[in-house]
Amino acid sequence: MGRDLSALFDPFSVAVVGASDDPAKYGHAIAAQALRSGHGRPLHFVNRRGGTVLGRTAATSLGAIGEPVDLAVISVPAAGFEDAVDEALSCQARAIVAITAGFAETGAAGRERQRAVAERVRAAGAVMVGPNCLGITDNTTGLYLASDHFTPGRVALLSQSGNLALELQLRFGPHGLGFSRFVSLGNQADVTLVDLLTDCARHEGTDAIAVYAEDFGDGRAFAEAAAAADKPVVLLTAGRGAASARSAQSHTGALTTSNDVVTAACRDAGVELVATPRELTTVLTALAGGRRARGREVAVLTDGGGHGVIAADAVEAAGLGVPELTPATRARVGEALWEQSAVGNPVDLAGMGEQDPSSYAATVAALLDAEETDAVLLTGYFGGYAAEVGGLGGGGTALAEGERAAARAIAARMAGESKPLVVQSMYPASPSCRTLVAAGIPVFAATEDAARALAALAAGARGNRTGVAPLPPAAEPPAPTGYLETRRALEAAGVPFPLAREIRDEAGLLAATEDITGPYVLKALHLLHKSDAGGVALGLADRDELVAAFRDMHDRLRAPSYSVEAMADLRDGVELIVGVNRDPRFGPVAMVGLGGVLAEALKDIAFGLAPLPADRALRLLRSLRTASLLDGVRGRPAVDVEAAARAVERITAFAAAHPEIAELEVNPLLVRPDGVVALDSRAVLG
Incomplete structure (x- = not known):
């Protein structure tokens, strides 16, 4: 339900504490605006010296007003702020707007003062905006408590x-x-x-x-x-x-x-x-x-070729399409134009507007009716015929009146239209454009603004939201969080890994080969980036190659322990990276992308708030630039993307349930036609 802020936006009475006749003080600006307040609510000015403020008698304190105060605006020096708040609460104020500065923004001492005041406000059942704010306005209740209109x-x-x-x-x-x-x-x-x-x-x-x-x-x-x-x-x-x-x-x-x-x-x-x-x-x-497009295809209408081409480019740069019009639509558009007009997309009037301004309205109507278009962009000179530029009408009285009539016709056509029409005009303040604005049709001076507006109206702009999955309950922290411990925890969460054994010497290495058959992977543990340090050896065919790799690696790195693992079959697989980074403001944030040792170089990644349900993970994977690799290219088979999405769900849910983990990463997550397997992981405590 949220908190009850009714006293903040529609109080039954208001007092401005620190109201002043001195224009240099903020209490003067607030008081001046407060005098505009309507709804018949009582308004009181408080100034410790008394006297008058803006012609009104000022009380020396809130208590001296002699009647209840629902909302108190406090604009006093910081030294007197706490006393003013306490007095407001003692007078049963339900809301406070704290203009006074000098609190959390000044450092630790200010933060502590601010915290103590906020606790007193909440304990009294009141609400407070600020401190260090510039006020509030509610035009729907006639409440004007900011310095400007x-x-x-x-x-x-x-x-x-x-x-x-x-x-x-x-x-x-x-x-x-x-x-x-x-x-x-x-x-x-x-x-x-x-x-x-x-x-x-x-x-x-x-x-x-x-x-x-x-x-x-x-x-x-x-x-x-x-x-x-x-x-x-x-x-x-x-x-x-x-x-x-x-x-x-x-x-x-x-x-x-x-x-x-x-x-x-x-x-x-x-x-x-x-x-x-x-x-x-x-x-x-x-x-x-209020209009929204059902899709992302835009018809561009222009009265000049240059404007049409620039607008088409801007629309496509905004992520929308400019489709070829169907023969049926071309025929309907052609009925309103003359022979030299272009009836593709962009549609170019090619001077027809100067012969018959009503052709603008007729063409707009035909494009709105087209099944292959979801929105229309009118770009160029429209508005110029009726504009007063340098004292001259844009094209003479008759032409100006014809354009104004076309604007009225377009406005009338849009009254019952669900498709959006956006206009870019060289003369956005002209009478014709003002007619369109009054009808709720967006008009812009810049082509890029018109394209951005269309993108905001396109299908999926808000409907594409996936929502924010709730955080799971905090789980028992794994201890410790080394490579193998993290692997085991993720395996318990349903993420598959190859068989692995931790070893510290050559004897342990040989013992591991009794349980694990080749080919092998050898990893030096407790290194930040194992591959960069030469701490990973892949594709070791048999025990002899494994022993040789261990001796070489141990001579160079002297790592305290190593992991011997079964080598996964990399053929026909795609390596992904899946990670979760804990943001101080937004909590766990998931990342998916093309992985392996080139993850940072390629930077083909997508983000979402964790945990990521499998359907959302699938959408992120499909949004990657290299998503076509998942479907198979150049004779390679498609990989099991759904299995990858399920693995992402499990990894991100695990990380979200462990707030003590600042960073969790599985890289690579190998996705094959027959499923997924995680080949490496890392957890970093916060």
């Missing part, structure tokens, strides 16, 4: 950056977007991003949730909440490029970056991940129209 709309913005919120306010305007809510996250001492996301997901006034976050807190809980939300969630985050600061001791650790983890979490949860405020605006604009 936010245009009403249907997007909830949860942000760690106030300036970013102001930029989005500017970017949203031309697209007809606005805010249902704005919450500055602050330090998330009590109310977290997950709490707010969960509440916004059930808020009737919100259609989409935009998030800017650098610190997810519990990243896995964020992914779970986003996956459960029945609304689009669009995430802009920073700092995804750097690898984990912890020194990686396996291929898995070396190959996993923060960007991989966040990307995998967003894919699993169905979150649209964006890189810039512009892209965030683009995706939200696309989603606001």
